[in-house]
Amino acid sequence: MKMVRTYKQSCVHLWFENRFGEPCEALPDTDTALSRFVAPAFAIGIRLEGDDSISIAAPFGLEDMFAMVLRPNPRRPLAKDWDKAVASASARWPELRVEA
Template identity: 50%
Template structure:
């Protein structure tokens, strides 16, 4: 039986013209194990649930993929390819990252250790909160795959709580930013 929240999530995502453009283009690029995740997904749901415009608060579209070639040059080539695949303003808003490389720069940027990932989906399990840990991919046949390792309950309950599988120092900063833009979100310490 299909989770009614997954059906609702898919309808919300399909109802966003900009997001669908990003997903259709990402599908056509055929990057290995690609997913759109983080704010591009959860912020649209928060906007829908709170009656805000579709693109409210959307700063970028996180596009993750997984390639065992972890060289900077290989990722840079993909970044350039992706940027030329979009028209403005999306060309500057799609942030593509090889999830196989995250462990190489994460500690320097965020001050926390980050073990290598085994795939793009695994990255979702390490997000700051289950609310953020939702990804989507548009398949070649037009079907939408939704990945949510913690489920969709927190997202639709507008509940922000720390990731129970990974303690991170980023939760206070992130929760403050969410509270500013979506004060309706319930924040649990």
């Protein structure tokens, strides 16, 4: 699925390290950006197309989201703010199951 790169997305590599404490290379597209999210359950993008159809990009699939499972992204090192992300998500969704 080809997705249009937005200005904010194309500049992620410029501000990411300052905000999150780890480097991020320039990203070629939205699908690549999704694959860098801290957890597969968060790595889902939905877009309304010009013909009113809906496109879904989910590089890890949708299983974790539907199963309410939060696990680290297997394609990147554990995010420095992983504990903060877990605490925030668990506060919103008490039924969330966290796997490390």
